Amino acid sequence: MGESISQKAGLGGFITxxxxxxxxxxxxxxxxxxxxxxxxxxIEMMATxxxxxxxxxxxAEVIRFSPRQxxxxxVSGRISLKMxxxxxxxxxxxxxxxxxxxMGACASTGGVFDTYTLIxxxxxxxxxxxxxxxxxxxxxxxxxxxxxxxxxxxxxEKQTKLYDRTQHPLDFQPVALVTEAAAGxxxxxxxRASLPAKDVETQEQNFPVGPPERTVTHVQRLKEPIAQSKxxx
Amino acid sequence: xxxDSASIEKVAPHAAQTLAMNIGPQxxxxxxxxxxxxxxxxxxxxxxxxxIGFLHTGFExxxxxxNYNQFVVISDRxxxxxxxxxxxxxxxxxxxxxxxxxxxxxxxxxxxMAELSRLADHVISIGLQGMDLGAFSVMLWTFIExxxxxxxxxxxxxxxxxTSWTRVGGVFRDAPPDFPVLVRGFxxxxxxxxxxxxxxxxxxxxxxxxxxxxxxxxxxQAVSYGVTGPLLRACGVPYDIRKARPYLCYxxxxxxxxxxxxxxxxxxxxxxxxxxxxxxRIIVQALDKLPGGGENKEKLPVSSLDHKVTLPPKxxxxxxxxxxxxxxxxxxxxxxxxxxxxxxxxxxEAPNGELGFYLVSDGTGLPYRVRVRPPSFYNYATMPKQVxxxxxxxxxxxxxxxxxxxxxxxx
Amino acid sequence: MATDLAAxxxxxKTRFGDDVLGHTEFRGQFSVGLRRGANLSVLRYxxxxxxxxxxxxxxxxxxxxxxxxxxKEYPERFxxxxxxxxxxxxxxxxxxxxxPEEPCEIDSVTPxxxxxxxxxxxxxxxxxxxxxxxxxLKRILMPDNYxxxxxxxxxxxxxxxxxxxxxxxxxxPER
Numbered sequence: 001m002g003e004s005i006s007q008k009a010g011l012g013g014f015i016t017x018x019x020x021x022x023x024x025x026x027x028x029x030x031x032x033x034x035x036x037x038x039x040x041x042x043i044e045m046m047a048t049x050x051x052x053x054x055x056x057x058x059x060a061e062v063i064r065f066s067p068r069q070x071x072x073x074x075v076s077g078r079i080s081l082k083m084x085x086x087x088x089x090x091x092x093x094x095x096x097x098x099x100x101x102x103m104g105a106c107a108s109t110g111g112v113f114d115t116y117t118l119i120x121x122x123x124x125x126x127x128x129x130x131x132x133x134x135x136x137x138x139x140x141x142x143x144x145x146x147x148x149x150x151x152x153x154x155x156x157e158k159q160t161k162l163y164d165r166t167q168h169p170l171d172f173q174p175v176a177l178v179t180e181a182a183a184g185x186x187x188x189x190x191x192r193a194s195l196p197a198k199d200v201e202t203q204e205q206n207f208p209v210g211p212p213e214r215t216v217t218h219v220q221r222l223k224e225p226i227a228q229s230k231x232x233x
Numbered sequence: 234x235x236x237d238s239a240s241i242e243k244v245a246p247h248a249a250q251t252l253a254m255n256i257g258p259q260x261x262x263x264x265x266x267x268x269x270x271x272x273x274x275x276x277x278x279x280x281x282x283x284x285i286g287f288l289h290t291g292f293e294x295x296x297x298x299x300n301y302n303q304f305v306v307i308s309d310r311x312x313x314x315x316x317x318x319x320x321x322x323x324x325x326x327x328x329x330x331x332x333x334x335x336x337x338x339x340x341x342x343x344x345x346m347a348e349l350s351r352l353a354d355h356v357i358s359i360g361l362q363g364m365d366l367g368a369f370s371v372m373l374w375t376f377i378e379x380x381x382x383x384x385x386x387x388x389x390x391x392x393x394x395x396t397s398w399t400r401v402g403g404v405f406r407d408a409p410p411d412f413p414v415l416v417r418g419f420x421x422x423x424x425x426x427x428x429x430x431x432x433x434x435x436x437x438x439x440x441x442x443x444x445x446x447x448x449x450x451x452x453x454q455a456v457s458y459g460v461t462g463p464l465l466r467a468c469g470v471p472y473d474i475r476k477a478r479p480y481l482c483y484x485x486x487x488x489x490x491x492x493x494x495x496x497x498x499x500x501x502x503x504x505x506x507x508x509x510x511x512x513x514r515i516i517v518q519a520l521d522k523l524p525g526g527g528e529n530k531e532k533l534p535v536s537s538l539d540h541k542v543t544l545p546p547k548x549x550x551x552x553x554x555x556x557x558x559x560x561x562x563x564x565x566x567x568x569x570x571x572x573x574x575x576x577x578x579x580x581x582e583a584p585n586g587e588l589g590f591y592l593v594s595d596g597t598g599l600p601y602r603v604r605v606r607p608p609s610f611y612n613y614a615t616m617p618k619q620v621x622x623x624x625x626x627x628x629x630x631x632x633x634x635x636x637x638x639x640x641x642x643x644x
Numbered sequence: 645m646a647t648d649l650a651a652x653x654x655x656x657k658t659r660f661g662d663d664v665l666g667h668t669e670f671r672g673q674f675s676v677g678l679r680r681g682a683n684l685s686v687l688r689y690x691x692x693x694x695x696x697x698x699x700x701x702x703x704x705x706x707x708x709x710x711x712x713x714x715x716k717e718y719p720e721r722f723x724x725x726x727x728x729x730x731x732x733x734x735x736x737x738x739x740x741x742x743x744p745e746e747p748c749e750i751d752s753v754t755p756x757x758x759x760x761x762x763x764x765x766x767x768x769x770x771x772x773x774x775x776x777x778x779x780x781l782k783r784i785l786m787p788d789n790y791x792x793x794x795x796x797x798x799x800x801x802x803x804x805x806x807x808x809x810x811x812x813x814x815x816x817p818e819r
Contacts (some may be wrong), residue, residue: 036259038288039640040265040313040394047383050376065261080643082787083266083287084810086258096816112307115291116794116803117786119810126813136394162813293770329671379798445768456697456731459759470731477734574714575670578727578738580700589701590728595711606701606727614762643785 020156027071027097028153029059031146034070034094036087038077044136045076053139058146067093072149073127074142078106079119089128097158101145102128105135127162138159251279256628258287264361264632265639269616274424276624281617285610285642292644298605300569301327301401304603309395311605312641315354317346317386318583319641324399325480326579326590331401331572333542338524339403339535340482345416345519346389346398347481347581348512352423353382353462354584354636355505355512362502362633363434366443371433378426385415401570402543403536413520414528420513427509434502444499448619448631451496458618459611462586463508464635466492467500474582485522488515500633542570569598578606585609585636607641649674649735652694660686665742668717673761675738677717680724683741684751687726691756696728696737699753703727704771705740708797720744722773726753743773752778770795 020218037045048055049063064070067090079087102122105111108131110120122128129152130145209227257268259368267286279473292311298305308323309316328335360375383393389408390396398405409415434440443607450460455468465472473490475483491507493500525533536543544563545556562568574596580589586608593602612635620628653667653674666673678686690696703725707718717723718808720742731768742804743750753760753776764775765784772793783790790806798799 040310042265043313043394047376047380050380051373052377052380063261078288078290078782080287080289081790081806082289083258086287088810088813090259091813112310113290113295114802115295116799116801117289117291117807119807124808125810138393152670286783286787289785291794291801294799298801317728333670364742445736454758459699459701459757459763461700576675576712577671577673578701578736587700589727591701591703591725593705595709595714601710602705604701604703604725606703610762610766611700611759614759 004055023158024153028150030062031058031060031072031099031149032062032064032070033072033074033146034062034067034090035063035129036073036075036077036090038079038083039106040067041076041136044139045074045103045142048139048142055143055146058143058150060146067091068095070094071098072101072105072146073098074101075107076103076136078104078113079122081117081119084119084122085123087122088125099129099149099152099159101130101132101142101149103142104137105133108133111135119232123163125162127160129160161233189224204231245595250438254625258284264637265319265642267613267637267639267642268634269628269630269632271490271620271625275624276626277606278620278623278625278628281620281628283613283616285613285639288639288642288643290644292605293603296600298599300598301572301600302570304600305399306395306397308605309397310640311607311644312354312583312585312588312609312638314357314638315584316394316400317350317390317534318354318581320396321347321481322579322581322583322588323590324401325581326577326592327401328537329579330575330577330592330594331540331542331570333402333537335403335481335533335537336484338407338529338533339537341519341523342404342408343399344483344486345516345523346386348516349382349385349416351512351584352509354355355509356427358505358584358633358636359434359502362630363430363440364439365629365633368433368437368440374426374430376424381419385419388415390406390411400536400543402539403534406533407529408527410416410528413523416516416520420516424510424513427506431506435506441499443626443630444502444634445495445497447498447623447627448634449495450615450619453614454495454618455635460586460615462582462584462608462612463501463504463611464586464615466490467504468496469494469644474587478580480579480581482519483515486515486518488518498630501634519538529605571596571598580606583608585638585641586612587608588641605641605644607644608643609635609637609639613637613642648733649737653737656686656689659689665719673736673738675717675740677701677719677723678739678741680720680741680743680750683724683726683739684753684756686751687728687739687756690728690739690792694730695732696735698729698731699726699757699759699763700729701725701727702753702760702767704743704767704773704795706771706795706797718742722748722771724750724767724773747774748772749774749776751776752781754778769793772796 009182035045054120073091102108106113107122110118112135130148131143132141134141252273254271254273256271260601268284270282270284271278292307295307299307305323306321308319311319319467350453356375356378360372363371386396389412390398450468452468452470455465469492471490471492478489488511491504491511493504525531540556540559545559549556550560563570572594574594576593578589578591580587589606591604594598595601619631647814653676656676657664657800660682663679664735665677665679703803705723707721707723723740723742724743726739741750750773762784764778765781766782767773768775769783769785770793782788
């Protein structure tokens with residue numbers, strides 16, 4: 001619709017882009033969170049919404065418990081078998097554009113509890129945009145996650161696609177540690193947040209997976225020397 | 234649950250058609266994942282059935298696969314408003330099973346942290362009670378107090394919420410040297426906040442109208458339902474485990490048990506306020522009597538000296554053969570701290586009531602059965618009794634006063 | 645206090661004869677074993693005559709993996725455990741009623757204490773012990789259509805895959 005107007009005026013996509021930026025600015029500075037709080041992380045979320053770590057400064061003041069009126073769902077706490085259908089239904093009821101933060105270890109991967117009744121990560125069934133590690137994460141982490149969502153909206157992205165776990169198995173396979181020089185970008189400044197989310201291969205190479213490098217000699221004695229790849233860098 | 238047509242006739246004699254409504258499990262009252270199925274005649278609740286289990290995590294099953302020192306981490310996550318009480322409750326149960334004694338400094342430290350944690354729980358309970366009834370500022374004030382308590386918890390245990398501070402036979406580590414200064418500094422300003430909350434709520438016309446006479450439980454009903462904690466004390470039964478079966482060093486401290494005869498929501502609010510003031514009294518006494526004071530110059534131990542159960546100090550591990558063997562046996566998988574065979578039921582006074590642990594040990598490092606007796610479970614079972622025949626808005630008030638923590642309720 | 649409790653526990657044996665299977669004491673706590681048909685009568689006696697007004701907990705223990713030296717307390721597979729508390733005398737007592745695997749039934753004590761209502765529902769949910777005469781025995785912690793009883797020793801910790809079977813989110817169709 002904006003296209004035809006700007007094309008008629010001969011301005012190309014200029015107005016649409018500006019309009020889109022304005023809309024994104026409005027969206028990211030007035031996120032209406034839906035706190036889907038179940039357990040301990042919910043208490044830290046309430047602490048974030050309280051006076052000391054005020055989330056209202058970021059525009060997320062209007063806490064709506066109704067999914068029809070919110071655009072950011074913060075899943076905080078462990079999700080059990082009985083609660084998962086509720087979560088799915090609430091997420092389906094949210095109108096688009098919507099984003100989702102998975103707060104804490106339990107919502108992201110099942111956390112401390114690998115039991116018969118706990119969902120080992122809500123990202124198996126709903127798309128999650130930002131994961132916050134921690135048990136529970138500090139309120140500063142939640143604020144950081146909201147800021148990451150804001151940057152995501154600034155880049156103009158809608159919610160991510162559903163994460164396909166079969167491509168990235170959680171059982172650990174050792175990967176050679178990548179140093180900063182090889183990666184090209186500093187690893188600790190959060191700049192990977194601005195990497196394009198679609199480009200999964202570059203993401204894999206740009207941040208380390210697995211335990212840090214150890215100069216443990218007995219491992220090298222037992223197996224073929226992996227020192228080869230270590231010395232290369 | 235199971236109300237027949239005769240009782241429906243009593244409360245709603247002209248109910249031609251009732252409206253079935255569902256509250257929760259995702260709902261604005263931030264009391265966790267609770268679901269209430271109510272049947273309404275206009276605004277009057279004709280029938281109410283609570284449904285729980287939305288946070289069931291399998292703690293008890295997990296307890297059979299974690300050894301006694303690892304289960305502390307899991308016990309934090311039960312009552313997440315006062316995790317130290319859970320840690321201390323489990324540690325007391327373990328020590329009873331193992332037959333070890335905590336040294337006096339450890340006992341006093343545990344008592345101080347348990348009472349601080351009780352303050353954290355009650356202060357939030359009152360704040361959320363205010364918020365559910367509309368007084369939002371009370372919740373913000375009480376959350377600030379909770380943040381100050383978090384600072385103290387972080388200084389002592391290293392974490393704000395999930396503390397995992399106790400071990401079998403003692404605590405993880407000693408308190409920092411400025412611990413009495415921190416706590417006294419907090420206690421200097423805390424009674425003023427309590428006075429403010431009381432000023433805001435206690436004589437408030439709206440609060441009183443919504444709380445007095447709502448959700449009344451008689452003494453016999455409360456005892457029959459197995460209700461404990463502030464709910465039981467608000468019905469007039471002066472039962473407090475800290476006085477009835479003193480654990481740690483509560484028998485050396487002087488405090489009262491506040492009770493009220495009415496048994497309604499307002500009585501529970503008053504009992505919680507009074508309990509907070511008593512907790513302040515306990516903390517001040519315990520700080521004065523703390524063996525070793527803040528700095529602990531004599532290096533008094535905080536954990537039991539029975540090194541079959543507690544880790545020996547590092548310098549002894551490096552120099553003494555026996556300590557090395559003890560350290561090895563405690564930390565390696567397959568060994569761990571080993572109790573005798575037997576079973577024990579040990580309870581402590583959590584802010585919500587009697588938190589009991591029933592431990593069955595088969596003589597190995599892993600418990601055979603860990604049963605957590607959650608106070609919220611038996612407290613919440615009284616919900617239909619309190620709410621039937623009253624209006625739907627009373628259900629909110631009653632739910633806030635019960636202080637149901639879903640983590641503990643569902644485990 | 646302790647002598648009163650010991651005397652009481654001994655008197656239970658003389659009073660109820662074969663139904664009481666004996667008692668044990670560990671760390672000062674007494675535990676009485678019962679045959680499963682007798683739990684209602686013995687508990688009624690304890691509530692009315694011995695003044696154990698409060699039932700603080702109802703739970704169950706599965707003795708499948710117990711070492712042999714502890715087995716004499718558990719003649720059958722399951723033991724429903726009642727933790728009783730006397731407010732007037734400030735005493736605690738544990739009562740264990742043994743329940744076999746087949747038929748896995750026992751009388752409900754809801755006529756005596758309301759607290760047993762939810763406690764027994766949880767024991768049924770977690771162990772599969774059916775309480776006869778319960779006003780509404782259904783699952784309380786697991787979903788209603790769940791199969792299996794999780795706290796039994798032969799049930800795996802990580803479950804049987806129910807936690808991975810939920811519908812995946814599908815997006816809105818593109819315009």
